[in-house]
Amino acid sequence: MIKLPKFHIGRLTLLLSLLVWLALLFVDLVRIFGMINSLESGISSEITWILEILFFICVYFFYTNSLEKNKQKNFLEMVWRGASTGIFASGIALVIELFYFSLGESKLGADPFLKNFFYHINFALTTIFLISTALLWKTLILYQKTKQVVKQWQAFEFALLVAMFFVFFNKNNLDYSFIFGLVILLIISAVLAGNLKWIPYLNFKEKWKSLLFLFLILVSTAFLFTRFLAYSDAEIYQVNLTDNLFLISLFGFIFLYGLFSFLVTLFNLPTSSVFEQKLTETINFQRLSQSIKPEENEEQVLDILMDSCMSASYADGAWLDVHEGGKNTPIQLRFLDDKDRESLAKIMEIPIEEWEKSTSVNLLQPLNLRLDHMKYQSALVVPLVVNNQKIGQILLVKEVRDGFNKEMIGIITTFSRQASIAVENHRLLNQAIRNERYQEELKIAQRVQKSLLPTRLDHPDTFEICAYSNAADEVGGDYYDTFAISEEKYVLIMGDVSGKGTSAAFHMAQMKGIFQSLIQLDLSPAQFMIQANSALSRCLSKNHFITASIFLINTQSKQICHSRAGHVPTLFYKAEEKKSDFLMQDGLGLGILRNRQYENHVQEKTMEYGEGDILVMFTDGIVEAKNQKGQQFGFERIRSLVELHPDKSPKEIQNILIDTLHDFVGGNGMIDDDYSLMVVKFHPHHLSK
Amino acid sequence: MLRLEKTKEDLHDILSLDGEVDASNSVILDEAIQDLVQNGSRSILIDGRNLEYISSAGLGVFMSYLEEFQEKDITLKISGLSPKVVEVFRILGLDKLIPIYPDKTEALAK
Numbered sequence: 001m002i003k004l005p006k007f008h009i010g011r012l013t014l015l016l017s018l019l020v021w022l023a024l025l026f027v028d029l030v031r032i033f034g035m036i037n038s039l040e041s042g043i044s045s046e047i048t049w050i051l052e053i054l055f056f057i058c059v060y061f062f063y064t065n066s067l068e069k070n071k072q073k074n075f076l077e078m079v080w081r082g083a084s085t086g087i088f089a090s091g092i093a094l095v096i097e098l099f100y101f102s103l104g105e106s107k108l109g110a111d112p113f114l115k116n117f118f119y120h121i122n123f124a125l126t127t128i129f130l131i132s133t134a135l136l137w138k139t140l141i142l143y144q145k146t147k148q149v150v151k152q153w154q155a156f157e158f159a160l161l162v163a164m165f166f167v168f169f170n171k172n173n174l175d176y177s178f179i180f181g182l183v184i185l186l187i188i189s190a191v192l193a194g195n196l197k198w199i200p201y202l203n204f205k206e207k208w209k210s211l212l213f214l215f216l217i218l219v220s221t222a223f224l225f226t227r228f229l230a231y232s233d234a235e236i237y238q239v240n241l242t243d244n245l246f247l248i249s250l251f252g253f254i255f256l257y258g259l260f261s262f263l264v265t266l267f268n269l270p271t272s273s274v275f276e277q278k279l280t281e282t283i284n285f286q287r288l289s290q291s292i293k294p295e296e297n298e299e300q301v302l303d304i305l306m307d308s309c310m311s312a313s314y315a316d317g318a319w320l321d322v323h324e325g326g327k328n329t330p331i332q333l334r335f336l337d338d339k340d341r342e343s344l345a346k347i348m349e350i351p352i353e354e355w356e357k358s359t360s361v362n363l364l365q366p367l368n369l370r371l372d373h374m375k376y377q378s379a380l381v382v383p384l385v386v387n388n389q390k391i392g393q394i395l396l397v398k399e400v401r402d403g404f405n406k407e408m409i410g411i412i413t414t415f416s417r418q419a420s421i422a423v424e425n426h427r428l429l430n431q432a433i434r435n436e437r438y439q440e441e442l443k444i445a446q447r448v449q450k451s452l453l454p455t456r457l458d459h460p461d462t463f464e465i466c467a468y469s470n471a472a473d474e475v476g477g478d479y480y481d482t483f484a485i486s487e488e489k490y491v492l493i494m495g496d497v498s499g500k501g502t503s504a505a506f507h508m509a510q511m512k513g514i515f516q517s518l519i520q521l522d523l524s525p526a527q528f529m530i531q532a533n534s535a536l537s538r539c540l541s542k543n544h545f546i547t548a549s550i551f552l553i554n555t556q557s558k559q560i561c562h563s564r565a566g567h568v569p570t571l572f573y574k575a576e577e578k579k580s581d582f583l584m585q586d587g588l589g590l591g592i593l594r595n596r597q598y599e600n601h602v603q604e605k606t607m608e609y610g611e612g613d614i615l616v617m618f619t620d621g622i623v624e625a626k627n628q629k630g631q632q633f634g635f636e637r638i639r640s641l642v643e644l645h646p647d648k649s650p651k652e653i654q655n656i657l658i659d660t661l662h663d664f665v666g667g668n669g670m671i672d673d674d675y676s677l678m679v680v681k682f683h684p685h686h687l688s689k
Numbered sequence: 690m691l692r693l694e695k696t697k698e699d700l701h702d703i704l705s706l707d708g709e710v711d712a713s714n715s716v717i718l719d720e721a722i723q724d725l726v727q728n729g730s731r732s733i734l735i736d737g738r739n740l741e742y743i744s745s746a747g748l749g750v751f752m753s754y755l756e757e758f759q760e761k762d763i764t765l766k767i768s769g770l771s772p773k774v775v776e777v778f779r780i781l782g783l784d785k786l787i788p789i790y791p792d793k794t795e796a797l798a799k
Contacts, residue, residue, distance in 0.1 A: 498745035499712055543719070543753035545745075547781065566781040588782030592752045601782055620745065620780075632773075672711075673744075 010069075013062035020055045024048065024241075025120045032112050049167050052241055056127065056164055063132045067139065075198045076206050076213070078140065079261075082133040083213040086220030089125040093227050096122065119231065123241050126224045130250040133217065137257045141195040149195055156188045156253075163245040170245075178245060185249035186256070193253075193260040204272045207265050214262040221255045277311070281411055284308035288418045298423050299331075305419035306332045306394065312415065313380065313408040315396040322392040336397075340375070344397060347371055352381055352393075361390050366409050366416075370401065377401040380409065382416045386424045442474040442502075449475045449505055452512050458484040462555045462684050465492070466650045468658060469676035476674030477504025478619050479511055483519045488556040491519050492680065495548040496567065496619040498589075500674050503544070510539050511546055525550045525563030526604040529590065533565070533602075537594035545591040549617055551680075558684050560615075563604040565590050568620045569635075573642050575612030580639050613682045614653070616642055621675025622657075628666050637664070650679035690714075693721050701797055702730040707739040710747030719750045726754075731763055734796055738769035748781055755786055768796035 031043055073081075096118045103109035141153060163181060170177050202210055228242045228251075287304050302320055310318055317336040321328040330341060348369060355367045367381040376397040384392045394416060398404065449471075459465045459482060469478050477497030484490050495511050497504040514535045518528055528550055536546055547566035554560070562570070566589025569582035588601035616638065625633040641660060645653055654677055665671055691714040692707040702725050710718055725733055735751075751765070758765050768790040770778070778784045790796035 496745075498749045501712075543715075543746075543749040545749060545752055545781075547745075568780055584780075586782065586785070588785060589752075592755065592781070592783070593786065594756065601785055624742075624744070 009065045010062060013058050013065060017055060017058035017062060020051055020058055021120065021124050024051045024055060025117065027051065028116050028120065029113060032116055036112065045171075046168070048241070052167075052244070053164050055124075056131065056246060059128055059131045060135075063135045067135055075140065075143075075202060076210055078136050079210050079213040079217070082129075082136045083216040083220070085129045085132050086217050086224075089122075089129040090220040090223045092125055093122050093224060120241075122227060122231075126228070126242075127247065129220065129224065130247060130254060133254050134250055137192075137254065140198050140261075141192050141257070143195075143198045145195075149192075152188065152192055156185075156192060159185055159188060160246060160249060163249055166245045181245050182249060182252070185245075186252045189249070189253035189256045193257045196261060196264045199261065199265050199268055200272070200275050202265070202272070203276055204269070207269055207272055211262060211265050214258050214265065217258045218255065218262065221251060221258065225251050225255075281308070281312055284311070284415065285418060288415065288422055298426060301419055301422045301426065302332060305415060306334060308415045309382070309394055309396060309412050310334060312411045313396055313404055314398070315380075315403075316376065316399045318394065318396045320392055320394050323390060328392075344371070344373060344376060344379070344395070347373055348379060348381065348395070355381070356390070361385055361388060364390070366413055368404055368409065371397070373397075375399060378403040380404045380412065382412055384416055384420050384423070386420050386427070391420075391423065445502070445505065446471075446474045449508070452509060453479070454481050458482040459490060459680075460484075460487075460555055463490075463553070463680050463682045464650045465678065465680045466654050467676070467678040468654055469674070470671075471500070471505075471674045472621070472670070472672055473501045475502060475505035476500055477508045478621070478674040478676040479508050479515070480617070480676055480678050481512070481515065481519075483516075485519070485522050488554055489522075490553045490555070492551040492553065492615075492617070492678065493519070493548065494567065494617045494619065494676065494678055495546055496621075496674070496676070498543075498545050498547075503541070504674070507540060507544055507546065511536065511548075515548075524604060525552055525561050526602050529563050529565045529587070529602045530599050533590045533593070533598045536591045540591040545589045547589045547620075551615065551617075555684065558609055558682075559606055560609055561604055561606045563587060563602060565602060566592070568618060568623055570618075571614075571616040571635075571638055571642055572607070573614035573616070573646060574610070575614070575646060576610055578643070578646065580614075580643055582635060582639070609682050609684070611682065611684060612646065614642060614646065614650075615678075615680040616653070616657075617678040617680075619674065619676045621671060621673035622661060622677065624673060625661055625665055625671045625675065627664050633661055633664055650681045653681075654679045691717060693717060695721065695725070698797065701732045701734050703734045703736050703793070705736040705739070709742040709744075710740070710750075711742070711744040712746040715744075715746040715750050718747060719753075722750065722754060726757070726761070726763065733763065733765050734793065735765070735767045736769055736793055737767055737771075737774060738793075740770060740774055743774055743777055745781075748777070748783060751783065751787060766790060766796045766799075768793045 027043055027048055033039075034043075100109055108114065138153065142149060163185060166178070166181055199207075199210075228247070232240060232243045284304065284307065288301065288308065306318060306320060309315070315334075317340070318332075318334040319330050319336060319341055320332040321330055330345070333341060336344075348371070351369055352367065356364070361383070362385060364383040364385065366383070369379040369381065371377055371379050376399055378398050378401055380394075380396045382394040382396070383390050384394065394412075396404070396412070453469055454467075457465045457467060465482065467480050469476070469480065471478070477500055479495040479497075480493065482490060482492050493515055495508070495515065497507040497511065514532055518531050518535070521531075523531060529548065532548065540546065545566070547568070549565070549567040549570055550563050551570075552561040562583055562585075564570075564583065564585055564587035566587060569584040571580050572583055573580035583605070585603045585605050586601065587603060588598060592598075593601065618638070622633060622638070623635060627633075637660070638657065641657055642653060645656055648656070657677060657679075661671070661675075690708040691710055694705040694707070696703045696705070704721055704725070706718070722733065754765065757763075766788050767778075769792055770789060775784070775789060778787070778789060788796075788799070790799070
């Protein structure tokens, strides 16, 4: 039992205990020597008592230290530690007894020195057993401690300390004060012995083992105690070490706590399976709630669920129906063969149908059935509901009639709910991951689409130009471009696909392709629209159309030719008149009339332009942008802003328009449509330079 | 928000629109018109007195039926639109393809 201590305190206390014990032995031997030789050794009893107390204290510290290091040990190991020390101490005592028995009446058997030596060995081992076991009991008593228990224990320790010194007061007589002290200590022991919270945590097997160990402790305690009693009757020991209040109280304490533990463990045996069951349920519950990691699949959650339900209900068989496409697919067959399952499913088909119809999915309670089956007598059907939808049901069967009680149904319901939540979370999590991937894809689409818009706008020195586009979603349906046909002929174009988002973005790409190829044909604006309509009619989906505006600028003749296909009219500011107008001539959107009739619905108009004239092309996203009050930005705001700042550069005008638009919509307001803007300012005289 | 109401007056099916038509609810409008077509309607009047706003997606719905109506000889008329909404139809050029009347009685009379 004596372990080699690793740390200095352990070694020191061990060494000290040994030295004190040797001193104690030496003092007694000297005393006996004196007695035999009729010499007065001059050593008073007090010296022995002091050494004895020192010995107790050293052993106490040694074991406190040793237990501190082995704190994580489980209960069974601790009880075993006590039992093994007890067996060891008793064993040695027994061997000594046998030794003397074998010696019989020989001279050696009567030798006082030898007797004294063995007496000291027994005393030391018993003390070690008592103190170490008392400290083990302390750990057990203080398991799940309350403040009150800690106080009681401290009082007990204090009383024991007093008991150590009691010997100075009563000079080792068994008088009333001794009995009084003993009774007080025993009462405290009995109170402390009520703290047995560690016992329920032992499982069935551990309980049996601990019963055995406790029994060994009780037997050792009783045996060592009888030995002590025998010593106190013997006359040969000059100074009695064993009639000590401290030791006798410890005997009482250890025996009482051992007895209580033994009895409580014994009576706990039959119910221990219930406690274990509850513990398993708690662990299962935990496993279910943790099983939502994305890499795990639903099968694993259902697997845990089935295990949990089986163990909670002691079911003899079970399976799980998964609803998929209006059909029940059985999975997770437990202790049932396909034939049994089929026959059971047939019997339960009608009651389950009625049960499902009886109430809404969320209010479905488990269905407890009596079965008319040759093997199974009762069944329990538990629904699995995820997101207001029944995704399946657990079917548990038992060979006994009415095999599912209220408690089982309660816990199984909780399990299935928890599993449903786990499945739901699992699905949501996967969906979130999927969504994230879509977001990534959209970001790529966004980059691709941005590259469809020109980074550089073709223009000569005779006009300045700038443009801006913003999509309501990641991608949008607005498009603008410029194209130099010849040195003096430039085309400006702006288009807007109806709707927004991904579908609009795809059409926008088609529009760019068609526009780019048509531009190179050097068509008149109206012809351009007619050709564009014809081409787009073949590729636009049924309810989509495109509006577009085209300007053909001739820097030589200082003329612009314009055609409008359903697009919001362009603002044309005439610097000379300091006035602006919206170019609202007839023109049907592209893709609306998908036949030759379109030719009748498009016009073109030629205008002259002069120094400082401004063109502002935009899409309906700007006109229809709404503020908090639901008012639209409208055409007139655009007009007045341009008329207020005719001397500004296109870039400045564009910024003013966009800033005003954002102010209008409001700080956190969103513009719910794609919007684009292109501003052109003419300086025809630059050419002459 | 869009509320739809279907009524019948003589041989005309009247579809009253109340609220706004945008990308989120243009499907409802589409389904309503499709319903009327399937029920063999010969004349559909869209009553837009309470129509506050129509987006390009909403216009797309009307546009998508133009050809089908022409083939099946179904007449489509719109009435009672506010000036702002009429402007939207005008800009796109749809007013040239779908007759738009100031009020319902006038629309039904013609």
